[in-house]
Every structure is written in C-alpha cells, then in structure tokens.
Amino acid sequence: MAEPPLLAVRNLRVRFRMRDRMVYAVNGVSFDVERGHTLGLVGESGSGKSATLRAVAGLLPGTAELTGDVRLAGAPLEPGAILGSAGAHVATVFQDPATHLNPVQKIGDALRETLGVRRGLTGMAATAEAVGLLERVELAQARARMSCYPHQLSGGMRQRVMIALALACDPVMLLADEPTTALDVTTQRKVLVLLKRLQRETGMAMVFVSHDLAVIADVCDAAAVMYAGSIVERGPTQALLAAPAHPYSDGLIRSIPTLDPDAVVTAIGGAPPDMSAPPSGCPFAPRCPRCEPDCRVYSVRADVSPRFAACLHPLVKATA
Amino acid sequence: MATFLAKRAFQSILVLLIISLVAFALVQAIPGNPARLALGPRAPEQAVRLLEDRHHLNDSVLSQYWQFVSNAAQLQFGSSIRSQQPVGPMLLDRLAPTVLIIVYAAVISVVLAVVLGVWSAIRAGRPIDSATQVGGMFAVAMPPFWLALVLVLVFGVNLHVFATSGYESGPAGILRSLTLPAVTIACGLAPLLIRSVRSSVLENLGADYAVAARSRGIGRLRILLRHVLRNSLLSTVTILGSSLAFLVSGTVVVETVFAIPGIGSLSVNAVTNRDFPIVQALVLLFGTLTLLANLVTDLVYAWLDPRVRL
Amino acid sequence: MSAVVEPRELEFALAAAPPRRRAHVEGIVGFALLGTILLAVVAVRVFQLGDPNAQNLQEALLSPSLAHPFGTDAVGRDVFLRTLYGGWIDILIGVSATAVSVVIGLVVGVAAAYKGGALDALLMRVTDAMIAFPFLILSFAIVTITGPGSILGVFLALVARGWPAYARISRGETLVVREHDYVLAARTLGLGPARILRRHIVPNVVRPCLVLSFADLIVNILIITTLSYLGLGIQPPTPEWGAIIADGQAYILTAWWISTLPGIVVVLFGVSISFVGESLGRIEGSLLGAAGNRG
Numbered sequence: 048m049a050e051p052p053l054l055a056v057r058n059l060r061v062r063f064r065m066r067d068r069m070v071y072a073v074n075g076v077s078f079d080v081e082r083g084h085t086l087g088l089v090g091e092s093g094s095g096k097s098a099t100l101r102a103v104a105g106l107l108p109g110t111a112e113l114t115g116d117v118r119l120a121g122a123p124l125e126p127g128a129i130l131g132s133a134g135a136h137v138a139t140v141f142q143d144p145a146t147h148l149n150p151v152q153k154i155g156d157a158l159r160e161t162l163g164v165r166r167g168l169t170g171m172a173a174t175a176e177a178v179g180l181l182e183r184v185e186l187a188q189a190r191a192r193m194s195c196y197p198h199q200l201s202g203g204m205r206q207r208v209m210i211a212l213a214l215a216c217d218p219v220m221l222l223a224d225e226p227t228t229a230l231d232v233t234t235q236r237k238v239l240v241l242l243k244r245l246q247r248e249t250g251m252a253m254v255f256v257s258h259d260l261a262v263i264a265d266v267c268d269a270a271a272v273m274y275a276g277s278i279v280e281r282g283p284t285q286a287l288l289a290a291p292a293h294p295y296s297d298g299l300i301r302s303i304p305t306l307d308p309d310a311v312v313t314a315i316g317g318a319p320p321d322m323s324a325p326p327s328g329c330p331f332a333p334r335c336p337r338c339e340p341d342c343r344v345y346s347v348r349a350d351v352s353p354r355f356a357a358c359l360h361p362l363v364k365a366t367a
Numbered sequence: 368m369a370t371f372l373a374k375r376a377f378q379s380i381l382v383l384l385i386i387s388l389v390a391f392a393l394v395q396a397i398p399g400n401p402a403r404l405a406l407g408p409r410a411p412e413q414a415v416r417l418l419e420d421r422h423h424l425n426d427s428v429l430s431q432y433w434q435f436v437s438n439a440a441q442l443q444f445g446s447s448i449r450s451q452q453p454v455g456p457m458l459l460d461r462l463a464p465t466v467l468i469i470v471y472a473a474v475i476s477v478v479l480a481v482v483l484g485v486w487s488a489i490r491a492g493r494p495i496d497s498a499t500q501v502g503g504m505f506a507v508a509m510p511p512f513w514l515a516l517v518l519v520l521v522f523g524v525n526l527h528v529f530a531t532s533g534y535e536s537g538p539a540g541i542l543r544s545l546t547l548p549a550v551t552i553a554c555g556l557a558p559l560l561i562r563s564v565r566s567s568v569l570e571n572l573g574a575d576y577a578v579a580a581r582s583r584g585i586g587r588l589r590i591l592l593r594h595v596l597r598n599s600l601l602s603t604v605t606i607l608g609s610s611l612a613f614l615v616s617g618t619v620v621v622e623t624v625f626a627i628p629g630i631g632s633l634s635v636n637a638v639t640n641r642d643f644p645i646v647q648a649l650v651l652l653f654g655t656l657t658l659l660a661n662l663v664t665d666l667v668y669a670w671l672d673p674r675v676r677l
Numbered sequence: 678m679s680a681v682v683e684p685r686e687l688e689f690a691l692a693a694a695p696p697r698r699r700a701h702v703e704g705i706v707g708f709a710l711l712g713t714i715l716l717a718v719v720a721v722r723v724f725q726l727g728d729p730n731a732q733n734l735q736e737a738l739l740s741p742s743l744a745h746p747f748g749t750d751a752v753g754r755d756v757f758l759r760t761l762y763g764g765w766i767d768i769l770i771g772v773s774a775t776a777v778s779v780v781i782g783l784v785v786g787v788a789a790a791y792k793g794g795a796l797d798a799l800l801m802r803v804t805d806a807m808i809a810f811p812f813l814i815l816s817f818a819i820v821t822i823t824g825p826g827s828i829l830g831v832f833l834a835l836v837a838r839g840w841p842a843y844a845r846i847s848r849g850e851t852l853v854v855r856e857h858d859y860v861l862a863a864r865t866l867g868l869g870p871a872r873i874l875r876r877h878i879v880p881n882v883v884r885p886c887l888v889l890s891f892a893d894l895i896v897n898i899l900i901i902t903t904l905s906y907l908g909l910g911i912q913p914p915t916p917e918w919g920a921i922i923a924d925g926q927a928y929i930l931t932a933w934w935i936s937t938l939p940g941i942v943v944v945l946f947g948v949s950i951s952f953v954g955e956s957l958g959r960i961e962g963s964l965l966g967a968a969g970n971r972g
Contacts, residue, residue, distance in 0.1 A: 066552070090657040104582055106578055106581065106582055108573070136581065139579070140585065141575065141578075141579055141582075143575065146574070146575035146576065146577045147576050147578070147579040148576055148579070149594050150576070150577040150598070150599070150671060150672075150673070150674055151597050151598055151671070151673060152594070152597075156519060160585065160593075161583045161584075164583070164584055164585050164586070164589075165583065165584055172383045198673070198674050209579075210581060212579075213583070215583070216583055252547070301389065378802045379802075380796075380804045381799065381802065382802050382803065385803065386805075386806070389818065390818075393821055393822060394816055394911060396822045397821065397822055398822075398824075401894075422872045426713050426745075501703075504947075504948050504951040504952070505948055506962075507892075507941075507947065507951070508895055508899075508943070508944045508945075508946070508947025508948050508950075508951065509940070509944050509947075510899050510900070510902050510903060510906070510918075510922070510940060510943055510944075511903065512919070512922065512923075513922050513936065513937070513943065513944075514920070514940075516926060516937065516940075517937060517940070518927055518938050519929065520929060520933055520937070521932075524930060537886035553785060582961060590749065608809075609808060609809050611763065611809065611811075612810055612811045612812060613806070613811075613812075615811035615813070615814065616811045616812050616813035616814070619811075619813045619814075619907075620813075620903055620907075623907060624926075634813075634814060634817055635817075635907050635909075636823065637817075638817045638820060638821055638909060639825060639907075639908060640910065641821065643821060646818060646821050649814055649817070650814065650818055653811050653814050654810065657806055657809040657810050658806060660809060661805060661806070662808055668926070670841060
C-alpha cells in the first residue's frame with residue numbers, strides 16, 4: 048500500500064451564510080498533494096480557490112459552513128491540529144503582507160513570538176533563530192530589521208518577513224494564497240525563486256493559489272483549474288498547459304497575451320455564474336464554445352486521478 | 368518632534384489669546400454696570416464706585432485688557448467680589464477634591480470600558496452585547512443630578528454604605544465620600560468608551576493580521592491580549608483625551624448635589640452671585656488645561672502608534 | 678473512505694459570525710415611546726388639560742396614586758401634570774438648538790475644508806479647543822453675560838457648545854469626498870464649485886452629522902435640565918424637567934417621588950431618541966443596501 052498523500056481533500060464544500068442569501072463558494076472539491084510536491088490552484092476571482100485554501104488552513108470566517116473530509120498525513124484534520132502547537136505543521140503565506148502583519152509589533156517580536164509558540168524557543172536562542180530565518184529569506188541587514196515595524200519595510204521585504212514567519216512554524220506544507228499578486232513584477236520573480244529554493248531545502252509540500260497561469264507554470268508540479276467552485280481540470284502543469292482538456296482551461300491559456308505580435312488573444316465571453324444560485328449541469332456550459340445539450344443536465348463526478356477533466360466533451364482525452 | 372512642539376506652542380498661544388479675549392469680554396459684555404450688578408441695587412453709590420475702581424472698570428477697554436492679561440500671566444486673578452478673597456489661592460484650595468473625583472471617575476470608566484467593551488465584542492450579537500448597548504443608552508440619558516439623587520437615596524440613606532455629602536480625605540474617606548459622585552459621572556462617560564472599545568476590538572478581531580497570527584498557531588487569548596487590545600486602544604485613547612471636558616462638567620453637578628467643596632461647586636456659586644473674577648479665572652484655567660490635555664493625548668497616541676510621525 | 682465532517686462553528690478569533698437578524702424591536706419601541714411622550718407633552722398644552730401651577734396646600738406631598746400618578750409636591754401641585762407641561766420647553770429648546778448647531782457646523786466645516794489654508798488651520802485649532810472645553814463652564818460664561826434665567830442664554834450656550842463637533846465632521850468628510858474620483862471627474866467636466874458642493878459633497882457630509890445629532894439632542898436636553906437644576910436656566914414657577922427635580926430635592930427622604938419620577942420620564946425620552954436614531958440608521962442602511970445590490 049503506497050504511502051498516503053500528505054494532504055487528501057475529499058468532497059470539500061464551503062458555503063457562506065450572508066445576510067440575505069447563501070453563497071456556495073466551493074462545491075465538491077477533491078485533490079491530493081504528495082510530500083514535496085507543489086499543487087497550483089488557478090482560476091479567476093470567485094472561482095473558490097482562496098476559499099478552498101482557507102478551508103484547509105482552518106481560517107474561514109464565522110459565516111462559513113463547511114463539509115467534507117480533509118486529511119493530513121492520513122489523520123483527519125481538526126482546526127486544533129493546525130492551529131495548535133502539537134501535531135502536523137502547516138503554515139500559510141498571505142496575499143497582502145501590509146495588512147497581515149500587526150502594525151504595532153516589531154517584526155523581531157513577531158518572529159520570536161511564533162518561535163516561542165511553535166518551537167518553544169525563548170530569549171537569546173529565539174532571537175538568534177529569528178535572525179537566521181530572516182537571512183534565509185534573503186532579507187538584507189537582518190539583525191537591524193528585527194527592530195523595524197512593518198510600515199518601515201517595502202512590499203517585497205514584508206512578504207519575505209511573512210515567509211520567514213511561516214518557516215518559523217517548521218511546516219511540512221506551505222499554503223500560499225496569491226503570495227506575489229500584491230508585488231511588482233521584478234519582486235514577484237525574486238519571491239518565487241525564494242519559495243522554490245526554500246521548498247527544495249526543506250522538502251515541504253506547497254499548495255499555491257494564483258490567478259496568474261504564468262506563475263503557476265513556473266512554480267507548480269501539478270495544477271488544478273477551478274471554475275465556479277469546482278475543479279474543472281487537473282494534471283501535471285506542463286501537460287495541462289500544452290494540451291488542455293477542458294474548454295475553460297483552453298480559453299484561459301488563450302487569453303494570456305504573449306510578446307508575439309501576430310498571436311491572437313481571445314477572451315472568454317460571458318461572466319462567471321452567481322454563486323448564490325449554482326446552476327445544474329456543467330457550470331461552464333453557458334460560456335462554453337463546445338457546449339452540447341447534455342452539458343446543461345449532467346456534470347462529471349469529481350475524482351482524484353492525477354489527470355482529470357470535468358468535461359463530457361473534452362478537447363483531448365485526459366489520461367495520466 | 369521639535370518642529371511639532373514649536374508649531375503646537377505657536378498655535379496654542381493663539382488659542383490662549385482667543386480664550387483670554389473671551390474671558391475678558393465676559394465682563395465687558397455684561398449689560399449694565401457689573402459692579403452695580405454684583406453688589407445689588409441697594410448698595411450705596413460709594414461702594415459701587417470703590418468696586419469699579421478696584422476692577423478698573425472705568426479705564427479704557429484696551430488698558431483693561433492689558434491689565435487683565437498681564438495679571439493673568441503673573442497668576443494674579445483678582446479677588447472675589449463676594450468674599451474679597453484672592454481668586455488664585457481660592458482655586459488652589461478647592462482643587463484636590465475635584466481632581467480626585469475626576470481621576471476616580473476616569474478609572475471607573477476605563478475599567479468598565481475595557482471589561483464590557485471586550486466582552487461585548489467577543490460575544491457580539493449575543494445577549495450580553497445587546498444588554499450592554501441598551502444599558503449604555505439608558506445610562507447616557509440619565510440627568511447626572513437625578514442619578515446622583517437616586518444614588519443618594521439608595522446607597523446613602525437606605526444602605527448606609529456611602530456618605531451623601533461632604534468630602535473626607537485619606538483613602539478610606541475618599542472611598543466613602545467620593546464613590547457616589549465618581550459613579551454618577553462615570554455613568555455618562557463609560558457608555559461612550561465601551562462603544563469605542565467594542566467597535567475597535569470587533570474590527571481588530573477580524574483583521575488580517577489576527578488571521579495571520581492564528582494561522583501560525585498563536586492562541587486566541589494571546590491574540591486578544593497582545594495583538595487586538597493594543598491596536599484597539601489607539602482610538603479609545605483619543606476619546607479618553609477629549610473626555611476631560613465631560614469629566615469637569617460632571618464635577619460641577621456632583622459637587623453641588625453631594626456638597627463637596629471643589630472647583631465645580633465654586634463655579635456654580637460664582638455664576639449665581641455674578642462673581643465674574645472667579646468665572647474669568649475659571650475660563651482661563653480650563654482653557655489652558657484643555658490645550659494641555661489635547662497635547663498630551665496627541666503625544667500619547669504618537670507614542671502608542673509607531674506609524675504616526677509628529 | 679470519505680466520511681462527512683460536521684459543519685463546524687469557527688472560533689471567535691477569526692471574526693465573530695454576524696448576529697442573526699432580529700426584528701427591529703428597538704425601532705418599534707423607540708418610535709412608540711417617543712410618539713407617546715411627544716403626544717402627551719403637546720396634547721396637555723393644546724387641550725389645556727389642567728394648570729401645572731395650581732397649588733393646593735391641602736393635597737401637598739401626597740404619594741403617587743391614581744389621581745396623581747406622580748404624586749404632589751410641597752405646594753400640592755400635581756407632579757405628573759407639571760412633568761408633561763415641562764417637557765415642552767426642554768424639547769423645544771433642545772431640538773432647535775441642535776438644528777441650529779448642525780447648520781452652523783456644516784457651513785463652517787465645509788467652507789473651511791473647501792478653502793483650506795491658514796484659515797482652515799486656525800479654525801481647526803479653535804474647534805479642537807472648543808470641543809475639549811468643559812461645556813458647563815462655557816455655559817456659565819454665557820449665562821454670566823445674559824443673566825441667570827434667560828432662555829436665550831441657555832439657547833446660546835447649547836449652540837456654542839454644539840456647532841464645533843459638526844464643523845469637525847463636515848470638514849473631515851469634505852476633505853475625503855473632495856478627493857474622490859467622481860468629484861475630480863466632475864471638476865474636469867467643468868462643473869462649478871457650487872454644483873459640486875450641492876450634489877456631491879453636501880449629501881455625503883450631512884449623513885454623519887445627522888447621525889451625531891441624535892446623541893447630541895440628548896446631551897442638549899440634559900444640559901438644559903442641568904442648568905435649570907442649578908438655578909441658572911429656566912426659572913420657577915415655569916415647569917421644566919430640571920426645575921421640578923430640583924424642587925423635590927429637599928424632600929428626597931420623605932417625598933422621594935417628586936424628584937425621581939420625572940427623572941424617569943427624562944431617561945425614557947432620551948432612550949427613545951437613541952432607539953429611533955439607531956433604527957433610522959438601519960432603515961437607511963438597508964435601503965441603500967438593496968439599491969446597491971441591484972447594480
């Protein structure tokens with residue numbers, strides 16, 4: 048029996064109780080992440096990718112109701128397991144480092160605090176380790192920066208601090224929620240390189256959420272394309288990008304502008320559906336150029352095979 | 368920092384001048400002859416003339432103003448028309464009970480604000496939150512003198528726990544004689560502070576940095592105490608700073624009801640007796656204190672919030 | 678293999694779940710209470726339902742009964758009747774002073790923000806100082822000039838205390854709105870300042886002022902009653918809430934009802950104003966919300 052995947056998600060559903068309606072953000076998402084691998088969750092805003100990540104991280108707000116099965120290293124995931132000091136170690140890196148750092152706390156104190164809670168380090172040991180972490184994320188003048196406040200750092204530096212804080216938790220898996228979206232392109236590159244290096248060094252798995260296909264292509268071993276709360280296609284990144292099976296993935300790839308002046312950039316017509324009233328059948332049907340009558344009635348049951356497309360009439364056969 | 372203080376000092380002097388004008392204009396604006404009004408219609412003409420001279424009421428307006436300002440700068444505030452006693456020392460003598468009441472009331476309010484404010488925020492929407500909010504609405508609508516009377520009736524007379532009049536010094540005396548006055552004032556201030564703390568804490572509980580801290584496994588209690596509270600107190604400090612006005616006004620009423628010999632009760636008597644030197648001195652005194660309080664509040668805020676640069 | 682996990686209630690640290698919507702109890706109670714009090718206060722004058730100053734020494738210091746719901750005072754006057762008659766002057770002065778304060782504050786604040794410069798800076802220092810100045814001392818200063826017992830003095834004292842807060846709010850809001858993209862767009866289209874002010878700035882500025890005005894009304898009424906209580910406002914024998922309570926103070930031990938019961942009416946009035954204010958805010962919010970969702 049093969050070793051169970053590090054992260055196994057089955058039939059995850061998340062809905063938000065709003066004041067006058069329910070929003071069904073995630074509708075039956077299933078995937079596996081192996082040790083040391085990176086899975087990318089890619090999709091437009093509102094596709095449910097962030098909600099999925101936060102569900103796994105146990106960070107959904109009080110208005111959320113979720114069902115499904117999430118297992119980390121074979122053991123069912125309870126909020127306490129991630130968010131307590133015992134058990135599996137999962138850390139999260141967020142999109143906007145400006146708002147995710149306490150403005151009145153020096154970053155050295157934040158690091159020492161996390162080290163104290165997660166690794167039981169105090170005093171000089173904690174300080175030394177904190178400086179070490181800052182150096183690992185390539186923050187210049189690490190020791191001096193320990194007594195800085197977040198607003199005294201640039202965006203890229205703040206994100207490095209966030210990554211350092213995540214590392215302080217000794218994670219076996221890193222959850223990254225659009226970690227580079229708020230950064231300029233050059234800094235984006237550097238942070239991605241940093242993340243890949245750290246992953247190589249620590250051997251941690253990563254779930255990387257982004258709307259940017261290029262970033263996903265760069266960083267992830269496998270990618271899962273999400274639309275309207277479901278995974279519509281999954282597979283090894285290169286294979287998926289070279290020969291997408293699902294019309295949505297295809298449309299997504301075609302809509303990326305390239306430097307080729309003769310290339311045609313096409314947009315996907317229409318708009319994503321209203322998630323408070325999920326349609327029956329395939330959620331992409333209204334916008335799909337290949338839509339057939341049966342698409343509006345039936346949808347493909349999600350499974351966890353490594354190469355998968357939720358389409359009755361895929362462009363290519365999606366086999367591993 | 369130096370430029371901030373310099374700018375502040377300059378602006379404050381301007382405001383103080385305006386305040387001194389107001390204080391000075393008080394006497395000028397009184398219709399009729401202030402000296403005659405103070406002494407009453409049956410006082411002999413000679414007495415009135417004497418009083419006029421003593422207060423230079425017949426000099427030119429400009430020279431009167433100059434007299435007023437230069438005296439005030441030397442902390443000479445004239446003497447009470449009624450008792451002939453010098454105003455400056457009079458104020459000083461009665462300072463202690465008033466200051467004690469203000470501090471006591473502030474402490475009660477802050478404690479209530481932190482406890483009830485945080486509790487309401489954590490349990491937002493639940494009964495304790497609604498009860499606190501409604502309770503606050505009732506508290507704020509109570510006329511302070513009425514509340515004082517009710518407290519006297521219940522605690523002073525029926526339960527014999529507290530004194531219903533007078534001021535006793537010393538720790539036990541303060542508790543006995545100043546608790547009811549302080550509680551009366553706190554009733555009007557605490558609801559505002561509670562609301563401020565509650566809304567700050569609510570905002571910060573859901574803030575991104577709190578979520579991020581939680582994601583690193585930092586416990587809820589620790590997040591509340593070391594992260595949320597520190598950020599929440601910022602806006603509350605500002606409100607507390609501007610509540611000095613309310614506290615002082617409160618002392619006027621409670622000192623009258625509870626017969627406490629402080630500055631508050633002095634003010635009421637001064638107005639009733641048209642004793643304008645005292646009222647002038649009070650306007651100057653509180654104007655200066657107000658400016659100081661504003662300055663201190665700004666400084667404390669800057670100290671607490673590293674993002675603020677003065 | 679995939680067991681279904683129960684939906685879980687997440688801990689407060691991740692932002693408490695918003696409260697369930699409950700019926701607008703406070704709104705109903707507030708309007709009902711306010712309506713009742715206003716009706717009683719107006720009806721008693723319009724229909725001349727008795728003389729609040731009618732003395733009857735035979736019936737002095739009677740405890741509350743059906744004939745005299747609030748009892749009688751030292752000279753036999755019906756306290757309940759006096760309370761109803763007295764409310765008129767408090768409410769009238771309170772509402773008018775609040776309204777005038779709002780208008781003055783609005784004008785000063787918007788003008789200061791729009792013009793800017795040294796005038797704006799000075800104005801702000803002055804309003805800051807005035808807001809932080811003890812309002813009772815300020816009232817004393819004004820009453821010293823007008824003389825105790827002058828209604829004009831009371832009115833002026835209220836307005837003098839009230840307008841700076843609205844000036845500060847208006848100025849703040851104007852500064853914010855002025856930089857909004859739609860205002861910049863209007864200016865590039867060549868729309869004059871008057872029109873921009875009227876259509877864009879003022880509506881946004883008025884809202885927070887109105888929100889404050891409810892709490893401010895309560896404060897004003899409390900100040901009126903306090904001044905009267907101290908003998909500096911409305912003079913006897915005119916019935917007025919503060920004066921009635923002051924009258925009863927000497928008899929607090931024997932005839933407690935004279936001071937305590939009218940005070941309850943004052944509190945109920947204030948509470949009803951709070952409820953109404955809150956409920957109006959919610960109504961406006963949901964109206965805006967519904968309109969917003971349709972966009």
